[in-house]
Amino acid sequence: MIDNIPIRARSSRFPDEIQLPCGRHILATAMKSTFLWLSISLLCALQLACATSSSSDPRLAPGDTANELAKVNAQLGLGYLGNGQLGLAWERLNAALMEDPDYAMAHNGIALVYNRLNEADKAEEHFKRAIALNPSDSAAQTNYGSFLCEHGRIDEGEKYFMKAVENPLYKNLAVAYTNAGTCKLRADDPLGAEVYFRAALRSDPRFPVALVNMAELSFEGGQYMAARAYMQRYEEVSRHDSRSLWLGIRIEDELGDKDAVSSFAMLLKANYPDSPETQRLLESGLR
Secondary structure, three states: OHOOOOOOOOOOOOOOOOOOOOOOOOOOOOOOOOOOOOHHHHHHHHHHHHOOOOOOOOOOOOOOOOOHHHHHHHHHHHHHOOOOOHHHHHHHHHHHHHHHOOHHHHHHHHHHHHHHHOOOOHHHHHHHHHHHHHHHHHHHHHHHHHHHHOOOOHHHHHHHHHHHHHHHHOOOOOHHHHHHHHHHHHHHHHHHHHHHHHHHHHHOOOOOHHHHHHHHHHHOOOHHHHHHHHHHOOOOHHOHHHHHHHHHHHHHHHHHHHHHHHHHHHHHHHHHHOOOOHHHHHHHHOO
16 A cells, blocks of 8 residues: 555654644635635645656646655645645655655645644744745745735735746636735735735636635625625535525525525525524524
8 A cells, every 4th residue: 555655764753732623625615714725736736746757847846856755755745634634644744854855845735734733833934945945836835825814924925925926837826816815804905805806716717715705795895796696606616615605695685585595594504504604594584
């Protein structure tokens, strides 16, 4: 089995006393306060790097000069990270860095692990190291920008998002722009957020997180028909969660469509009976 590949010398071990948070993967749909973390795209890039002996451009396969054992450990670590298995992710990514301390992608990955564990100093150290090793690594820049915004360093975070999108080969523009919009929302700047969400949709008109955020911004701005239109586009590309269903209820209530309100309400109560949004629905009197 591939998971039996040796980890080799370990200078430290995963801190057992930390309660590991649950979660299927880092990259998930989000609204307003949540950032999108590029762990899955890192794994895809690493698989591309492992499948080719070299890369003509380091922006396509960051850290491609790493030795094969470091690559495989990093690949396994990012896979564990994507499944929320943070202990195993830390072990494999740490092993990759033991094999190759200058492997930028492994630094980026282990920074995500430390961020999930609320070890901000270690996370920032590894984000910075990843970018220093590969200044064209837009995934690391996007993740570091999100990290900075999470810690209230809004202007710094915005700069890293813009560095990421300046890379003409970067394929996750919509993620960077959406995270920049989320950053602006945290700074209580909905107009600035709208600029970035619209940029995300110009890059990828079907990007669900930007669509649902534009629906919410439109709703909060009293533009209910526009909010409905964004919600309809969202429904074409993504499944509802409790927050989007609650938003749909409020949009359709303002537009007077009782059947749509009832439909959204039924889905919310059936699929998310214990959610805060269901509690708000019950308190609102809407059916």
